[in-house]
Amino acid sequence: MIPRTLFSEEHEIIRDSVRRFIATEITPHHAAWEKEGMVPRALWRKAGEAGLLCTAIPAEYGGMGGDFLHGAIIIEEMARAGATGPTFYLHSEIISPYLLHYGTEEQKRTWLPRMAAGEVVTALGMTEPSGGSDLQNLKTTAIRDGDDYVINGQKVFITAGHSADLLMLACKTDPKAGARGVSLILVETERTGFQRGQRLEKIGCKAQDTSELFFSDLRVPVTNLLGEEGRGxxxxxxxxxxxxxxxxxxxxxxxxxxxxxxxxxxxxxxxxxxxxxxxxxxxxxxxxxxxxxxxxxxxxxxxxxxxxxxxxxxxxxxxxxxxxxxxxxxxxxxxxxxxxxxxxxxxxxxxxxxxxxxxxxxxxxxxxxxxxxxxxxxxxxxxxxxx
Structure with missing residues (x-):
């Protein structure tokens, strides 16, 4: 058996605690969540309390201050247990780095501590009905109007879309500019003009809520822009x-x-x-x-x-x-x-x-x-x- 050399003794202690959390808080309930089509919000808060969310985020923003290895441990153990319902990996290893790397100081201090605590659930709004993996040809637009962006469009196959409090939305701020017209905008799902479609029925990952999302003249302040306009x-x-x-x-x-x-x-x-x-x-x-x-x-x-x-x-x-x-x-x-x-x-x-x-x-x-x-x-x- 080829030994793995990436992980230290400290990492293995963390791995043991992750396994205990999964065995206690996830595995006994996962079958019921598959029938319900989503996991309860309480699980996110428990995961936050256990330090399982946003582990690579610095402590000053509420994270554990670790590195990618800490997140990799959680990803591995969740996968081994067949725990496909809780989308911790999406929240922690895919979305939070965007905020850390491109967010303003205000954005980071507003969202990252709440994400690490499990108080806010996030989703990534990329895929569209006509686009798939073709990110250069997005149809969802965010047109500048004074101090706001006005967002119109549709997303589909959005993991955690039904439970998300915050979306990181890929959209066109310049519809004629191709890839150079794509921007990333933070969208709170409580805003007027946002609507969730039905939860989509999938052949697998049934405890993971997946939805269509609709945006109709939804306004967000320009301060919700993540990074630079046109650099999405x-x-x-x-x-x-x-x-x-x-x-x-x-x-x-x-x-x-x-x-x-x-x-x-x-x-x-x-x-x-x-x-x-x-x-x-x-x-x-x-x-x-x-x-x-x-x-x-x-x-x-x-x-x-x-x-x-x-x-x-x-x-x-x-x-x-x-x-x-x-x-x-x-x-x-x-x-x-x-x-x-x-x-x-x-x-x-x-x-x-x-x-x-x-x-x-x-x-x-x-x-x-x-x-x-x-x-x-x-x-x-x-x-x-x-x-």
Missing amino acids: FYQLMKELAQERLVQAIRAVAASEAALEWTIDYAVQRKMFGQTLADFQNTQFKLAEMKTELAAQRVFVDRCIELHLQARLDAVDAAMAKLNATELQGKVMDQCLQFFGGWGYMSEYPIARAFVDARMARIGGGSSEVMKQIIARSLLPDNRKRSG
Whole structure:
């Protein structure tokens, strides 16, 4: 077994506390949340009290003052437990860095302490019905009118969209300027002109509320602009490497957990006078998955290490997400097969993990978008144009 060298003894103590929190506050209730279609607000406050939110945010803004490794521990343990309902990773590792890196001092002091405490739940408003991953062609507009922006448009597939108190909204402040017209604006969901659509029914991640969002002449002050006007596309591209690394970390951890469940099942399942694990085919399949996951774990850990050094680029992050999520789909499918008919029953964790995993090849940029990013870095003409 290749040892992991990223985490210190202090990190492992934190990991133990995260596991206890999940075992006490999440796992016993997750099935009920899946039926309800969302997690209770009280869980966010408990997570805040336990120090599980915004761990990389400096203490002066209410965070733990840690680094990305602390968040990675929480991401891994949530994925291993199949806890797809609470979107702590989105809130802490994807949205809070935008506020920290691009927010004004007032914005940071207004929102980050409340986010770290679990008093405010956040969502990222990027995807549109006609746009998908094409951020340059957003249709949602935010047109300057005096000291306000007037926002009109629609977003779809917004994770935590039904429960969010604060949106980080990608929109066009200059509809004719392409990528240079994209800006990021903070939108409080209590404002007039904001409306949530129905909670969307998904095949997996059922405890995670996902919604359509509508904006009709919604006014926000210009002070809600995050960073500079027209720099939203640049900001998104800058931060997407971490988002894709988060997805890779989740994919590997979930896959490792599925393999562990499958090994436990195989050594107990009796078939034709022996256990499922006694069959050579079972042993070979388990060996293949273990080997592929070990190699993927080393690559993702190296990407984490590079990210901690601010050296992880968009191409490496795309490769990590592409390979980890594609492997996750393969592992979940093979593991479910070993469970036979029981694997098709939603009461078994492997069944839920199988359908939950399908989102990973779409969210945070589809596999096809990842391939395009990687391919552009390989072709001489594209390298010349990007330079």
